[in-house]
Amino acid sequence: MSNLAGRLLRIRVGVAAALLALAAVAPAASAYNQLIPPGGFNAIDECEGTTASPCIRWAKTASNLSINVDVYLHSSLTSQEVNLKTIALDSMGKYNAIAARNPHLQQTTSTSNEEIYVSAVSFGNPRGYGSTEFSFGAVNRIVYANIKMNTQIEWNTSYDYPCRAIPVAPHEICQADAHKVMSHEFGHAEGLAHEALSVTAIMVQGEPASEYHAVKTDDKNGIIHIYGAYP
Numbered sequence: 027m028s029n030l031a032g033r034l035l036r037i038r039v040g041v042a043a044a045l046l047a048l049a050a051v052a053p054a055a056s057a058y059n060q061l062i063p064p065g066g067f068n069a070i071d072e073c074e075g076t077t078a079s080p081c082i083r084w085a086k087t088a089s090n091l092s093i094n095v096d097v098y099l100h101s102s103l104t105s106q107e108v109n110l111k112t113i114a115l116d117s118m119g120k121y122n123a124i125a126a127r128n129p130h131l132q133q134t135t136s137t138s139n140e141e142i143y144v145s146a147v148s149f150g151n152p153r154g155y156g157s158t159e160f161s162f163g164a165v166n167r168i169v170y171a172n173i174k175m176n177t178q179i180e181w182n183t184s185y186d187y188p189c190r191a192i193p194v195a196p197h198e199i200c201q202a203d204a205h206k207v208m209s210h211e212f213g214h215a216e217g218l219a220h221e222a223l224s225v226t227a228i229m230v231q232g233e234p235a236s237e238y239h240a241v242k243t244d245d246k247n248g249i250i251h252i253y254g255a256y257p
């Protein structure tokens with residue numbers, strides 16, 4: 027199950043959408059999280075080692091700039107045991123707490139100025155958890171991100187990922203930890219790719235152990251590498 031979430035991640039460049047199938051690659055540990063390289067999602071280490079890298083990132087860098095996040099999730103989702111809207115806002119807070127110049131994520135209820143859109147839709151795949159798509163205004167510079175949570179998942183907050191067979195289509199129902207998947211997808215939206223299983227980080231794909239369910243130092247270092255630390 028290690029690559030289930032990542033398998034659904036798609037990167038859209040302009041109008042040309044590319045579905046990037048991700049392998050469960052376990053690269054060597056790095057000093058900071060993997061960053062999304064140009065033209066591919068999981069090309070390990072391609073972006074590391076330079077702050078002038080061409081890696082995918084928001085064009086905004088100044089500390090006072092904000093990204094408007096439209097959390098299109100109902101405050102009480104009757105179809106799910108957890109409140110995905112609350113969890114989305116919690117995840118935004120975790121990234122805003124990183125002492126870096128990454129753009130501040132702030133909630134908007136206006137569709138006219140949204141820059142990140144968070145919604146829950148059916149993936150048509152009972153084992154897809156979350157996905158993040160991008161639109162770019164310039165080469166590798168994000169202007170819009172679309173985070174989707176799969177309504178076919180029974181979301182929990184207990185680090186459990188069981189699947190059970192059912193006799194009707196889609197013949198399977200799976201559970202997943204909503205904090206893990208939501209924070210993982212926001213990590214992608216900020217410009218982080220997947221981290222190796224050998225590193226404890228939110229950006230490790232689908233790892234069920236509880237220590238992988240928070241935004242960790244490795245994730246924070248990735249953000250700081252992209253956007254720079256506060257002086």
Ligand SMILES: [Zn+2]
Nearest residue numbers: 031032035231
């Ligand atoms: Zn992922």
